[in-house]
Amino acid sequence: MYIYADNAATTALGEAAKQAMLPYFDGIYGNPSSLHSYGQRAKEALDKARRVVAEAIGAKKPAEILFTSGGSEADNQAIISAAALGKVQGKRHIISTKFEHHAVLHTLKKLEKQGFEIELLELPGNGILEPEAVRQAIRPDTALVTIMFANNEIGTIQPVQEIGAICRENGVLFHTDAVQAAGHLHINVEEQNIDFLSLSAHKFHGPKGTGVLYAKSGIALSRLIEGGGQERGRRAGTENIPVIIGLAAALKDAEEHLDENAAYVTRLRNYILDGLLEIPNTRLNGEREKRLPGNINVSFEGIEGESLLLLLDDKGIAASSGSACTSSSLLPSHVLLAIGVPQEVAHGSLRLSISEYTTQEEADYIIQSVKEVVEELRSISPVWDDLDKGVRGHVI
Ligand SMILES: *Cc1c(COP(=O)(O)O)cnc(C)c1O
DSSP states (O other), X not given: OOEEOBTTTOOOOOHHHHHHHGGGTTTSOOOTTOSSHHHHHHHHHHHHHHHHHHHHTTOSOGGGEEEESSHHHHHHHHXXXXXXXXXXXXXXXXXXXXXXXXXXXXXXXXXXHTTOEEEEEOOOTTXXXXXXXHHHHOOTTEEEEEOOSBOTTTOBBOOHHHHHHHHHHTTOEEEEEOTTTTTTSOOOTTTTTOSEEEEEGGGTTXXXXXXXXXXXXXXXXXXXXXXXXXXXXXXXXXXXXXXXXXXXXXXXXXXXXXXXXXXXXXXXXXXXXXXXXXXXXXXXXXXXXXXXXXXXXXXXXXXXXXHHHHHHHHTTEEOBSSOTTTTTSSSOOHHHHHTTOOXXXXXXXXXXXXXXXXXXXXXXXXXXXXXXXXXXXXXTXXXXXXXXXXXOSSOO
């Protein structure tokens, strides 16, 4: 059996996106900036994709949608733009959290070197920020609040609407990295008081290398790429039409099936989770209810996440021990540390991210395999041996 349970890292391309893209690889290959009919056909498709995306996230105008190369670029551009706007007003304070994606954290690090003051809020143990913490952190010189919609490792969903309202009251720009949320949770930028939002197609069965930055109209964006006047002068370079069409088709399809998929995936997620929690000395990371439908993140005391992943891979199961970007390093996940998981427990963590393609049979196989592998690893683990005898270095 081969089971893909790493949908938070990337997803399989869906039929909706694939079929929508095909004509744009050979037939309709014009450059949307060209005036001839080849170009105009591509331009019509591009305009339509922009309208579809605007509608899917509740944006008022298609012009508020900017196509980028993915979630990382959208995060970079939103944060750099807000910082530039803040700077001219003498505002150099930026609020974020300790458990953001590196596309956000590393951009903030860069701004810190340029003289911005970055304040990363701590998170409670359940992985959900209190909106009041944001209110308390806001100062007269705060330029931006950037807080993710849902976390990529532990799946916890943040109270973005409340945080956005607090930002509005205080005249502070609000960006949310919604890369894990788009296509899985309801998004409405108007109702949720969002000024900037990032999303990425490959996290909802769309193609890789394409994403969106929503920027509320009236907010000027800084360009990361200089050149032609594409994307209303906000991102130079000939638009990647096939993947943009794929993004729009995948998002539309995900929106149309959102409630039905969320119900199915949540049920299967809880089934797997309950199965895994039968394993002794196992904990769930992040609050259970307010989390992405497909996210499971558990820690097994006394074992190493890396060994767990390799043995699961031998059984045909693709999972993750943290985010794909950190899983090659031996440092424990910054997200788990941010919610107070002890370092040694964080090392024994496993993230399974399922999708609507996951079946009941696969869920049973996952539970059975993880149980076997954890038992096998614990049988050879000196740490577990101590824990089993009651020598506790930490509390789970
Ligand atoms: C995957 C991911 C990104 C990066 O998106 P890319 O399209 O791969 O650049 C950013 N933020 C979060 C929360 C993600 O999960």
